[in-house]
Structure formats: C-alpha cells, structure tokens
Amino acid sequence: MSALTTAAPGVPVVELDLAELRRDPYPAYAELRRTAPLAWVPSIGRHLLTRYEDIVRAEKLPEVFSSREQGSLLLRTVGPNMLREDDPDHRRLRAAAEPPTRPRQVRDLWAAAFERTAHELLDRIEGRGEAALIADFAEPLAAANLALVLGLHNASADDIADWSRAMMAGNGNYADDPDVWLRAEQATRAIEEAVAGRAEAVRREPDGSVISSMVHAADPVEVAEIQNNIKFIIGGGVNEPRDVFGVGAWTLLQRPEALERVLKDPASWKRAFEETARWISPIGMYPRQLTQDHEIAGVTLPAGSRVALVIASGNRDESVFERADEFDLDRPHRPHLAFGGGPHFCMGAWVARHEVSTIAWPLVFSRLKGLRLVEGAADRLDGWVFRGLTSLHVTWQTH
Numbered sequence: 333m334s335a336l337t338t339a340a341p342g343v344p345v346v347e348l349d350l351a352e353l354r355r356d357p358y359p360a361y362a363e364l365r366r367t368a369p370l371a372w373v374p375s376i377g378r379h380l381l382t383r384y385e386d387i388v389r390a391e392k393l394p395e396v397f398s399s400r401e402q403g404s405l406l407l408r409t410v411g412p413n414m415l416r417e418d419d420p421d422h423r424r425l426r427a428a429a430e431p432p433t434r435p436r437q438v439r440d441l442w443a444a445a446f447e448r449t450a451h452e453l454l455d456r457i458e459g460r461g462e463a464a465l466i467a468d469f470a471e472p473l474a475a476a477n478l479a480l481v482l483g484l485h486n487a488s489a490d491d492i493a494d495w496s497r498a499m500m501a502g503n504g505n506y507a508d509d510p511d512v513w514l515r516a517e518q519a520t521r522a523i524e525e526a527v528a529g530r531a532e533a534v535r536r537e538p539d540g541s542v543i544s545s546m547v548h549a550a551d552p553v554e555v556a557e558i559q560n561n562i563k564f565i566i567g568g569g570v571n572e573p574r575d576v577f578g579v580g581a582w583t584l585l586q587r588p589e590a591l592e593r594v595l596k597d598p599a600s601w602k603r604a605f606e607e608t609a610r611w612i613s614p615i616g617m618y619p620r621q622l623t624q625d626h627e628i629a630g631v632t633l634p635a636g637s638r639v640a641l642v643i644a645s646g647n648r649d650e651s652v653f654e655r656a657d658e659f660d661l662d663r664p665h666r667p668h669l670a671f672g673g674g675p676h677f678c679m680g681a682w683v684a685r686h687e688v689s690t691i692a693w694p695l696v697f698s699r700l701k702g703l704r705l706v707e708g709a710a711d712r713l714d715g716w717v718f719r720g721l722t723s724l725h726v727t728w729q730t731h
C-alpha cells in the first residue's frame with residue numbers, strides 16, 4: 333500500500349508554522365486537541381493525532397497503524413530496522429536485541445559502570461565551578477553508557493556522540509540538505525565497520541551486550557540487520573537520555589521547592605524522571621501509516637494515510653492530566669506516552685531511567701555544591717519532533 337501524501341477527505345487542514353512549533357509546540361497542540369484532534373498539516377505532510385486516548389487506541393492496533401511508513405527519513409538514513417518494521421519481523425529483531433536492556437540486566441551488568449563514568453566526568457569538571465552540563469556531562473555520559481550496553485568497545489564516547497548527531501540530523505533532514513546526507517553516510521559507514529568488528533569478536537566470546545545478544549539470537553539475525561538497528565539506536569540512545577537529563581535538571585533548578593523535595597527524598601528522583609518525560613517529551617511525535625481504511629477521532633482515514641502520533645500533545649491532554657502544562661511531582665499517577673506504547677514501547681526505557689534518575693541527577697546535585705543556573709545564559713528549549721535544551725550553563729561553589 334503506497335503512502336498517501338494528501339489530506340484524507342473530511343479532515344480539517346491546519347497550517348502550522350514549523351519555526352513556531354520548534355520554539356514552543358504546546359499552544360498549537362492544545363488548540364488541535366480542542367478543535368481538530370485529527371488534522372492534516374501540509375507543512376508536515378501528515379495527519380496529526382493529538383489526543384491521549386486516540387494515540388493509545390492507535391498504539392493498540394499495530395496491524396492498522398503500521399510502523400512501515402514509506403518514504404521515512406529514518407529508513408533512508410539507517411536502512412530497514414525494528415522501529416520501522418511490523419511483527420513478525422519486528423518481534424524477531426526486538427527479541428534478539430532486548431535482553432541486555434531489561435531492568436535486572438541494567439542493575440546487574442551496567443549500573444556500576446554507569447556510575448563510574450558519571451564520577452569520572454564529574455571529576456573533570458568539579459574543580460572548575462562552572463560547566464555546560466549537556467556538552468560536558470550529559471552527552472558524554474549517555475554516549476559512554478550506550479557504547480557499553482551495545483557492546484561497541486571499539487568506539488569512543490566521542491565517536492558515539494558524533495555518530496548520534498549525524499544520524500539524528502539525517503532522520504530530521506526534511507530540507508534534503510546534501511551535507512547532512514554526506515555526514516550521515518560517513519557515520520553510517522563507520523558504525524557498520526565498528527559493528528562488524530564487534531559481531532566477529534562476540535561470536536567467539538559473548539559479552540552480554542546488545543550486539544552479542546543479536547549475534548547469538550535463537551531466531552537468526554543477519555549482520556546487516558544488526559548494523560542497521562545499532563545505527564538507529566545510536567541516534568536515539570544518546571539524544572533522549574541527554575535531553576531528559578537536561579530538561580529535568582534545568583526545571584528543578586528553577587523550582588527550589590521541587591528540588592528540595594527530591595534532595596530530601598531520593599526515591600522521588602524516579603517521579604521527577606517520569607514527570608519530566610511527560611512534561612517535555614524528548615520525542616514529540618512518530619509516524620504510522622494505515623494498512624486499511626479506519627475510523628479514528630470521528631474521521632474515516634483511507635488505507636495509506638500517513639499519521640503522526642503526537643505523544644508530546646497526548647502527554648499534555650487535560651482530560652488525562654490535570655493542569656497538564658504544569659510540572660508537578662505530586663500529580664496522580666497516569667501512564668505517560670513519552671516511551672511510546674504497544675509493540676514498539678521503548679526498549680531502552682530502563683537504561684534511560686537508571687542512568688538519569690538513579691545515577692546522573694543524584695550525583696550531579698550531590699557533588700556540585702550550591703548548583704545554580706548561570707543568569708542570562710542562552711539556554712532554551714528547542715524542537716518539536718525531538719525537544720530538549722540547546723545548552724545548560726551552570727555554576728557551583730568550589731570551596
């Protein structure tokens with residue numbers, strides 16, 4: 333079924349300014365939820381689905397809302413991968429890759445090394461009294477942790493961070509910039525080489541990593557499939573933990589009462605993680621394509637329709653989250669959508685939760701005494717497909 337690149341009949345057409353959406357997408361999403369919960373947005377070339385309940389319904393019907401979107405930039409950047417596959421192929425790849433990312437494995441195999449790396453990065457900056465926490469801490473930490481979990485011992489944290497940026501730029505290259513494609517291709521080749529080397533090594537000597545798990549999967553996986561999946565995981569596996577770390581730290585530094593709460597009661601770091609991911613979701617939306625005609629949000633969409641599940645909007649839906657625009661550590665528990673839902677629910681959720689809420693935030697706030705934001709720094713939120721801080725300038729006492 334080929335992708336339909338126009339509005340389905342009877343669907344409201346809403347023009348959205350992409351620059352404004354990058355700056356702050358939430359007012360536009362609130363308006364869409366209220367007036368056009370399914371809307372065709374020409375500048376995005378997709379139907380946007382913005383209410384919580386509709387997104388959850390779509391995620392429960394993966395055979396209708398297929399992940400095999402045609403013309404996807406992710407496919408062009410990394411090739412076929414589990415995120416853009418449906419079952420049974422998706423299930424085969426996911427089952428092969430997933431074991432090292434389960435909660436017990438995170439605790440037993442990776443947690444101690446995550447903590448060591450966080451300490452090492454803090455050792456480098458602690459005496460300085462000021463830092464750009466995204467560049468100096470969150471990104472290298474996420475990259476080093478990801479290298480470990482994936483089993484890319486032949487790549488440095490800097491390599492992983494560079495490759496991640498190149499993959500993310502390719503995935504978002506709606507402007508078709510040739511330089512972006514060139515950098516993505518160079519990164520692609522470097523990742524393929526690194527994965528091939530490690531696949532060969534773990535065939536003889538398994539090491540508990542994702543590559544090792546895929547090489548030894550009961551249901552066989554080709555090396556090319558491992559390479560493509562590692563490429564897209566490198567994209568998101570650095571970006572999203574880095575962003576949730578940055579947004580959460582920035583938010584707490586502006587809310588002394590909430591910060592005091594988590595400092596007094598370390599168990600609430602976990603709540604801070606979930607609330608940060610709900611409030612400013614690192615991934616704002618992802619695509620699906622209809623395999624058959626289907627009615628949703630009061631409209632029948634024809635087979636081939638392209639739909640964006642706008643989870644950042646679902647996470648601000650007032651019918652589910654009271655005072656949804658506020659960051660509130662005490663809000664009653666309702667599952668948020670930041671990790672997606674259905675069969676593609678984020679495979680790295682436990683890795684991200686652990687590295688940010690159990691290790692990174694508690695260590696940063698305990699080791700950097702009197703941590704505060706640098707006044708007048710140009711740190712700001714940016715993005716709607718992916719959203720995070722552009723930078724995070726902080727200062728602290730050194731004596």
Ligand code: HEM
Binds near residue numbers: 568
């Ligand atoms: C706060 C951090 C993170 C957030 C918010 C996040 C969010 C998401 C979302 C929304 C999806 C579903 C996308 C879709 O259905 O199209 C997803 C899938 C995925 N994520 Fe994450 N992610 C995070 C961290 C990570 C990390 C650290 C890793 C790797 C260790 C990872 C690996 C994956 C994989 C492999 C999938 C595809 C799962 C599948 O197709 O079955 N993620 N993530």
